[in-house]
Amino acid sequence: MAGNNLTVAVLGLGEAGSHFANDLAELGVGVVGYDPEPKRALHPAVRLVGSNPEAARDADVVLSVNLSAVAESVAAEVLPALQPGQVYAELNTASPDTKRAVAAVVAPSGALVADVAIMAPVPPKGIRTPLLVSGPGAKDFAEKLVPLGLDIEVLTDEVGEAATRKLLRSIVYKGVAAVIGEAVEAGRVFGLEPFVREQIRSVIGGNDALIDRFLEGSKTHALRRSHELEAVVAMLTARDVEPVMSRATLTSLQNLIDRTQP
Numbered sequence: 121m122a123g124n125n126l127t128v129a130v131l132g133l134g135e136a137g138s139h140f141a142n143d144l145a146e147l148g149v150g151v152v153g154y155d156p157e158p159k160r161a162l163h164p165a166v167r168l169v170g171s172n173p174e175a176a177r178d179a180d181v182v183l184s185v186n187l188s189a190v191a192e193s194v195a196a197e198v199l200p201a202l203q204p205g206q207v208y209a210e211l212n213t214a215s216p217d218t219k220r221a222v223a224a225v226v227a228p229s230g231a232l233v234a235d236v237a238i239m240a241p242v243p244p245k246g247i248r249t250p251l252l253v254s255g256p257g258a259k260d261f262a263e264k265l266v267p268l269g270l271d272i273e274v275l276t277d278e279v280g281e282a283a284t285r286k287l288l289r290s291i292v293y294k295g296v297a298a299v300i301g302e303a304v305e306a307g308r309v310f311g312l313e314p315f316v317r318e319q320i321r322s323v324i325g326g327n328d329a330l331i332d333r334f335l336e337g338s339k340t341h342a343l344r345r346s347h348e349l350e351a352v353v354a355m356l357t358a359r360d361v362e363p364v365m366s367r368a369t370l371t372s373l374q375n376l377i378d379r380t381q382p
Contacts, residue, residue, distance in 0.1 A: 126150065126264060129179035131172050131194055133158045136211070136242040137185035141166045143247035147268050152179060173201035181207045181264055182231075184222075188214035188347055195225040204230030207257040207264065211236045213344075215287065215351040216280030217358060223255065223279040232257030235279045237286035241337070245271075254281035287352045294345055294352075295365055296324070298372040300334045342376040349373060 126149050130141040133155035145151045145163035152167050154175040162168070169175050176182045176198040184194055191212045202208060208231045210222045223233040234257035239250040247270060253261050254275040262272045275281045300320055307316030320331055338345065349370035356363040 126181070126268075127152065127179045129153070129175040129182045130166075131155075131175060131182065131184045131198070132186035133160060133162065134185070135160070136238065137183070138162060139242045139246040140183060140185065144268075147247075149268070172198045176206075176208075177201040179206065181209060181261065183209050183211055183236075185211045187344075188212045188218055188351055191218055191222050192225055195222045199225060199229055202226060202229035202231040206231040207234055207260050208232070209234040209236045209253075209257070209261055211238060213238070213286060213290075213348045213351060214283060215354045215358070216283045217354070218351070219255075219280050219283045232260055233279055234258050234261040235282045236261070237282040239286065239289065252282040252285055255279040258282075283351075284355065287348070287355050290348050290352050291366055291369075294349060294373070295369045297334045297338045298369040300324075300331060301338050301372065301376075304331070304335060338373070339376055339380065342373045342380065346370060346373040346377060 128144050128149050128151055130137050130151060130153045133141060133153050137153070137155070138160040141151050141153050142163040145165040151163070151165065152169055152175045153162065154169055154172050158168065172194055182198065182202070184191065186194055191210060191214050195208070195210070208226045210219055210233065219235045223235070226233050233255045234253050235255040237252040239252055242249050250271045250273070252273050252275060254277065256277050258274045258277060262274050266272055303316050303320060304313060307313035317328060317331055321327065324330065349366055352366045353363045353370060356366060
């Protein structure tokens with residue numbers, strides 16, 4: 121199914137969820153959305169309803185785009201509304217264990233679970249942001265959405281495979297961002313910021329605009345990224361890998377949150 125033959129429920133209309141809802145509506149998909157406190161502008165065709173179960177009830181695909189902390193509770197909330205033939209796509213950045221826990225919650229409904237990892241910042245590509253997907257619902261998820269032009273790579277039918285790859289990537293990207301932030305701050309204190317930026321460019325290439333994107337991204341998305349790093353630490357600890365650098369990155373993000381809070 122594609123276009124106006126497809127109905128997608130979006131649970132959570134924050135930055136990612138609102139972009140996905142708006143882009144799908146623009147493509148002619150029937151979009152039903154719910155958020156307890158919707159704050160972002162939505163496409164006129166996005167139909168807001170009063171609860172997660174109401175949004176999920178008649179959807180072909182359900183996108184859960186909230187926070188990892190509420191992933192299981194949202195799945196439990198919509199369980200009575202789910203039915204065989206639906207795809208329940210868990211898009212929150214969470215540990216593989218959390219993804220598997222969500223799958224266990226959804227299983228009695230007969231809906232197929234897709235573990236979906238968003239592999240780049242949602243703006244500017246929106247719904248066409250690269251996605252990795254695994255789990256029993258992975259193929260169905262791709263079959264329904266690839267015809268719309270989405271960038272989806274199907275991995276395996278195991279829930280947690282997409283989440284693992286997402287979090288391994290996060291160790292690199294969020295760790296690099298934390299190092300850049302600390303180095304630039306130190307450069308300013310010592311009156312040597314241009315020198316420090318030159319050293320950064322020698323490692324990552326690009327120019328000052330790229331460095332600034334790392335800096336602004338960390339500030340703007342510190343809360344979401346801190347949850348991401350919490351999931352990284354949980355995943356590594358569960359496999360007896362000491363998350364020394366990931367814990368340091370998490371501390372860096374928590375410090376940014378403290379500085380920006382009123």
